[in-house]
Amino acid sequence: MTNSRVLVLAGGLSPERDVSIRSGRRVAEALRDNGVEVEVRDVDDSLLTSLRTDPPSCVVPLLHGAAGEDGALRDVLDALGVAYVGSSADGCRAAFDKPSSSARLRDKGITVPRSVALPHAAFRELGAAAVLEAFTRSLGLPLVVKPSKGGSALGVSVVRDASELPTAMVGAFAYGDTVMLEEYIDGTEIAVCVIDDGIEVSALPAVEICPDGPFYDYQSRYTAGSTEFFVPARLDDTILAEAQRIAITAHTELGLRDLSRADLIVDVSGRVVLLEMCVAPGMTETSLFPQAVSAAGRDLGAVVSSLVDVARTRAHA
Amino acid sequence: MTGSTSDPTAVTQGDRLDHWVSSYATRARSMTASEIRSLFAVASRPEVVSLAGGMPFVQALQADAFADMVASLIRDRGAVALQYGSGQGDVRLREQIASEIMAPVGIAAHPDDVVVTTGSQMALDLVVRVFCDPGDVVLVEAPSYVGALGVFRAYECDVVHVAMDDEGLNPVALEEAIARVIASGRRPKLIYTIPSFHNPAGVTQGPKRRSDVLSVAQKHGILLLEDDPYGLLGFDGPYVDGSAPRAIRADDADGVVYLGSFSKTIASGLRVGWAVAPHGVREKLVLAAESAVLCPSNFSQLTVSQYLATQPWTEQIKIFRELYRERRDALIDSLATLMPEGMHWTVPQGGFYSWVTLPEGLDSRAMLPRAVAALVAYVPGTGFFVDGSGTEYMRLSYCYPEPERIREGVRRLAGVIEGELDLLNTFGRTPNAISTKGSNDLVQTPPTNLA
Numbered sequence: 001m002t003n004s005r006v007l008v009l010a011g012g013l014s015p016e017r018d019v020s021i022r023s024g025r026r027v028a029e030a031l032r033d034n035g036v037e038v039e040v041r042d043v044d045d046s047l048l049t050s051l052r053t054d055p056p057s058c059v060v061p062l063l064h065g066a067a068g069e070d071g072a073l074r075d076v077l078d079a080l081g082v083a084y085v086g087s088s089a090d091g092c093r094a095a096f097d098k099p100s101s102s103a104r105l106r107d108k109g110i111t112v113p114r115s116v117a118l119p120h121a122a123f124r125e126l127g128a129a130a131v132l133e134a135f136t137r138s139l140g141l142p143l144v145v146k147p148s149k150g151g152s153a154l155g156v157s158v159v160r161d162a163s164e165l166p167t168a169m170v171g172a173f174a175y176g177d178t179v180m181l182e183e184y185i186d187g188t189e190i191a192v193c194v195i196d197d198g199i200e201v202s203a204l205p206a207v208e209i210c211p212d213g214p215f216y217d218y219q220s221r222y223t224a225g226s227t228e229f230f231v232p233a234r235l236d237d238t239i240l241a242e243a244q245r246i247a248i249t250a251h252t253e254l255g256l257r258d259l260s261r262a263d264l265i266v267d268v269s270g271r272v273v274l275l276e277m278c279v280a281p282g283m284t285e286t287s288l289f290p291q292a293v294s295a296a297g298r299d300l301g302a303v304v305s306s307l308v309d310v311a312r313t314r315a316h317a
Numbered sequence: 318m319t320g321s322t323s324d325p326t327a328v329t330q331g332d333r334l335d336h337w338v339s340s341y342a343t344r345a346r347s348m349t350a351s352e353i354r355s356l357f358a359v360a361s362r363p364e365v366v367s368l369a370g371g372m373p374f375v376q377a378l379q380a381d382a383f384a385d386m387v388a389s390l391i392r393d394r395g396a397v398a399l400q401y402g403s404g405q406g407d408v409r410l411r412e413q414i415a416s417e418i419m420a421p422v423g424i425a426a427h428p429d430d431v432v433v434t435t436g437s438q439m440a441l442d443l444v445v446r447v448f449c450d451p452g453d454v455v456l457v458e459a460p461s462y463v464g465a466l467g468v469f470r471a472y473e474c475d476v477v478h479v480a481m482d483d484e485g486l487n488p489v490a491l492e493e494a495i496a497r498v499i500a501s502g503r504r505p506k507l508i509y510t511i512p513s514f515h516n517p518a519g520v521t522q523g524p525k526r527r528s529d530v531l532s533v534a535q536k537h538g539i540l541l542l543e544d545d546p547y548g549l550l551g552f553d554g555p556y557v558d559g560s561a562p563r564a565i566r567a568d569d570a571d572g573v574v575y576l577g578s579f580s581k582t583i584a585s586g587l588r589v590g591w592a593v594a595p596h597g598v599r600e601k602l603v604l605a606a607e608s609a610v611l612c613p614s615n616f617s618q619l620t621v622s623q624y625l626a627t628q629p630w631t632e633q634i635k636i637f638r639e640l641y642r643e644r645r646d647a648l649i650d651s652l653a654t655l656m657p658e659g660m661h662w663t664v665p666q667g668g669f670y671s672w673v674t675l676p677e678g679l680d681s682r683a684m685l686p687r688a689v690a691a692l693v694a695y696v697p698g699t700g701f702f703v704d705g706s707g708t709e710y711m712r713l714s715y716c717y718p719e720p721e722r723i724r725e726g727v728r729r730l731a732g733v734i735e736g737e738l739d740l741l742n743t744f745g746r747t748p749n750a751i752s753t754k755g756s757n758d759l760v761q762t763p764p765t766n767l768a
Contacts, residue, residue, distance in 0.1 A: 013359055013365075015359060015686055017355070018355045019355070120743060129745070155686065166745050167683075169740075169744050170680070170683055171683050173687075173740055175690075208331070218351070218355065219350050219351060221350070223350040225333045225334065225337075228331035230331040230332075231332070285334060286334050291332075291334075
């Protein structure tokens with residue numbers, strides 16, 4: 001028998017476990033402040049039994065990394081008939097694999113950085129030095145090296161000299177089997193969060209990100225004070241509108257639902273480039289999504305609560 | 318779609334999400350979130366074999382007897398146990414430390430020379446607080462205990478690493494390091510050493526080595542800070558019969574501050590340790606302790622005191638020693654069987670840790686995410702150096718997992734290392750270098766369970 005309890009899933013085994021736990025606590029508190037009964041729990045081998053024997057009215061998955069964003073968990077929730085907030089398994093898969101989501105969005109006319117993605121085997125077979133030289137020539141320096149999956153900038157390096165490439169590659173492969181080499185775009189980094197309440201897909205005000213360090217890495221993301229945020233971003237309205245249009249288009253084209261975050265860069269010419277889409281935006285004290293919600297004059301708990309209602313309705317449709 | 322009405326000229330200051338960011342002390346600037354620390358959050362999951370943590374296996378204690386003892390303590394002496402106590406520590410416990418606990422390491426001290434602290438970590442903190450101004454030089458082993466490096470860093474000391482060999486701190490290297498510091502116009506304030514069953518190196522100074530190290534300290538008039546949390550936990554070599562290495566403090570009461578702990582011999586959760594110091598130093602440590610915490614927990618101190626008085630604590634230590642010997646064997650045997658060529662490791666005669674040297678070119682810090690994904694954890698060597706060196710090392714602890722889990726952990730780790738070697742073969746080996754990416758994040762704020 002289903003009750004009104006909402007189950008926030010946080011933790012997991014990904015390198016972003018700590019971030020996920022903090023996101024979970026924050027969202028749980030925000031929901032409780034809105035009168036919602038909430039339980040927070042980790043994902044382990046007792047979860048499915050618990051979902052069967054004591055099903056919540058809705059799950060809010062706040063898991064980052066593979067378990068939370070590759071669609072597998074959501075497939076399981078669908079199989080169990082449990083309502084959940086967020087994109088479907090297919091949507092997650094479309095967004096989580098950065099090379100394929102990038103290609104798909106490019107086909108839809110969205111500007112994305114030029115990039116290549118290769119597994120370790122390709123470098124081994126073709127010779128790493130020759131492959132890296134070829135891509136360094138085509139993409140230019142500096143370039144961004146990152147795992148093809150995963151968030152929080154884990155394993156990401158900005159390579160400014162070719163001699164740094166081997167170390168950057170090893171660092172990125174530590175987080176996954178396939179690595180992307182991506183054109184580096186100099187400009188203003190912004191994030192546009194999207195809320196999709198089933199009636200309207202809307203973009204929240206863009207958050208401009210100004211890290212003290214060379215790029216928005218793990219330390220800059222989760223150390224309060226080390227990044228300065230401007231909401232709304234200090235950009236022309238036409239550019240902001242374009243960023244929001246791109247975020248909504250990407251959300252829609254990838255088949256995402258409920259909520260997502262678009263990470264973008266606006267280069268010096270005003271061109272808006274989409275870096276990636278995130279289906280499980282962080283909700284920590286220093287995360288972008290809560291800032292955008294607040295800047296829109298809304299309450300995080302109320303927003304998530306409304307998405308819980310959307311998910312419940314969807315499950316019962 | 319939500320529109321924006323921002324005026325590019327209107328907003329000049331953003332939000333840093335921390336109102337006090339401009340108020341922090343300079344020393345707080347490096348207290349940051351870290352990618353490497355985040356991985357240890359995963360290591361706490363039961364699926365992961367953690368060869369990282371330094372947690373004693375407290376499950377080996379007699380829980381029922383312990384519970385009864387604590388119940389009777391509260392019943393009989395609750396009004397004392399639950400009250401404030403002396404800043405120097407409970408006098409009965411100090412007597413027990415002086416007369417019983419330190420006897421095996423050869424220390425004969427008066428109870429008045431003992432200062433009880435909240436774990437020996439606090440004693441370490443107090444000593445550095447009392448002796449070191451910002452910029453003062455502290456000489457430490459290479460590698461050294463991550464928690465000590467954190468304290469030295471917190472007090473803004475200039476930490477100078479001194480080479481070790483198979484017998485621990487090398488006195489010749491120590492002499493040379495002192496000469497270099499003096500030549501630069503400075504005087505080292507402290508020599509910090511862990512002579513017995515070193516954390517993380519797993520080596521032990523023999524009697525002559527201790528004597529030589531002490532001679533160097535005495536010659537230059539530098540206070541020796543002897544950290545000895547594992548001294549009673551020898552189980553092999555000269556210590557196979559249960560004898561403990563003789564403390565350096567046993568041979569110089571005035572030149573050595575000795576740090577002891579019940580964390581490994583009873584239970585780390587009690588947080589009871591102590592310092593034995595010359596009287597002048599002791600007075601300052603007590604005043605510093607009162608300023609920091611008023612007094613150490615009376616409840617914990619009386620629990621320890623009652624345990625020592627009523628429980629077979631020497632028998633319990635024998636149980637711990639045997640348990641850790643068995644686990645050390647499981648680790649060393651598995652390493653010998655499973656690890657690829659080009660690696661070596663120390664074989665500790667006691668304590669909790671083995672120090673492992675990786676094949677050339679491997680970076681233990683860069684490899685950690687791959688290890689955690691394979692459900693095994695270790696502490697990268699960089700955590701035990703202040704300067705980001707140590708990439709080629711890792712610390713493996715065997716104190717907590719059962720032997721079978723240790724073997725499974727080493728099996729997983731061997732696979733990770735093979736994979737990393739494969740990557741290096743593809744992308745080329747670079748000489749072991751200083752890690753430039755957040756190299757000091759573990760030193761700055763070591764997760765508790767890594768101590």
